[in-house]
Amino acid sequence: xVLERQGDAGTRxxxxxxxxxxxxxxxxxxxxxxxxxLTSRLDAVFRPVRDSRQPLAGTRIxxxxxxxxxxxxPRGRKGGSPLADATEQQAEPGLRPIVDYLELPxxxxxxxYIKALVNKDGSAAFLYSPTRxxxxxxxxxxxxxxxxxxxxxxxxxxxxTIVHQxxxxxxxxxxxxxxxxxxxxxxxxxxxxxxxxxxxxxxxxKVQMGMKVRLQARAARKDREGNDVVIPEYVxx
Numbered sequence: 481x482v483l484e485r486q487g488d489a490g491t492r493x494x495x496x497x498x499x500x501x502x503x504x505x506x507x508x509x510x511x512x513x514x515x516x517x518l519t520s521r522l523d524a525v526f527r528p529v530r531d532s533r534q535p536l537a538g539t540r541i542x543x544x545x546x547x548x549x550x551x552x553x554p555r556g557r558k559g560g561s562p563l564a565d566a567t568e569q570q571a572e573p574g575l576r577p578i579v580d581y582l583e584l585p586x587x588x589x590x591x592x593y594i595k596a597l598v599n600k601d602g603s604a605a606f607l608y609s610p611t612r613x614x615x616x617x618x619x620x621x622x623x624x625x626x627x628x629x630x631x632x633x634x635x636x637x638x639x640x641t642i643v644h645q646x647x648x649x650x651x652x653x654x655x656x657x658x659x660x661x662x663x664x665x666x667x668x669x670x671x672x673x674x675x676x677x678x679x680x681x682x683x684x685x686k687v688q689m690g691m692k693v694r695l696q697a698r699a700a701r702k703d704r705e706g707n708d709v710v711i712p713e714y715v716x717x
Contacts, residue, residue: 573706575699581608581673582697582712583630589710592697594631596663596671605629605669631671633695634717635661638672640689642682653682659693659714679715692717 575584581595595608604617608628615625640657655677663669678696680686693714700711 573702574708575710576703576707578700578709578711580610582710584697584710589697589699592695592710592712593633594661594671594673594695594712596629596631597626598629598663598666598669600625600627602666602669605663605666605671607671607673629666630664631661631673632664635659635670635673635693635695635714637677637687637689637691637693640677640687642684642687655680655682655687657687657693657714661695673712676711676713677715678713 575587575589577584577592583593583595585591585593597606597608597612598604599615599618600620601618604615606612606616606626612626613623614621618625636659638658638660640655642653643656644653646652646654657675657677659673659675660670661673663671677687677693678698694717696713696715697710698713699708701709703709
């Protein structure tokens with residue numbers, strides 16, 4: 481199809497040939513292909529997070545994790561089904577630390593200690609976290625740049641506050657503090673630990689900056705599985 485237009489003074493204008501309009505609509509992606517793309521992207525994003533949650537060498541695995549890892553027995557087993565077998569193999573309720581950096585090597589709470597991470601050259605220490613993988617002080621990106629360590633049981637009160645209002649069910653007032661705790665084997669390194677002060681009256685004249693305190697683990701309550709939830713707190717020396 482060719483269109484012509486008249487110019488000025490009766491001159492004939494050049495012909496205009498209209499072009500075919502190209503559709504810019506995106507191709508419809510099938511549902512199965514879209515689901516595969518989304519799954520691949522999510523797996524690429526969350527794979528490093530899952531890998532970082534692997535326990536360090538020498539750490540204790542909770543009883544509930546060991547119980548969940550036990551496979552079920554065969555269906556043809558006499559006297560029960562796979563669900564019944566898994567129920568029979570579940571471990572009895574035990575101790576569960578409320579924070580990741582509290583280690584319970586035995587059932588005796590007196591053996592509890594605080595875990596830490598120290599870099600290669602011993603110039604920095606961090607409170608243990610399962611998601612911390614690299615040394616943020618030196619910028620070392622080696623996954624083995626941080627080595628597990630433990631804190632001393634005694635420290636000093638760096639700063640404190642008296643809490644008069646908290647969540648429902650928590651008795652108030654109580655003393656919350658940041659404790660300066662040295663690293664075992666590295667006396668020049670200290671890590672700040674947030675915990676409550678027990679065995680002391682919540683009065684300003686009773687608490688002092690720099691006072692010596694000692695770690696004490698205590699079973700505060702029970703969870704849904706019947707485990708004793710253990711919390712770290714510090715008491716005056």
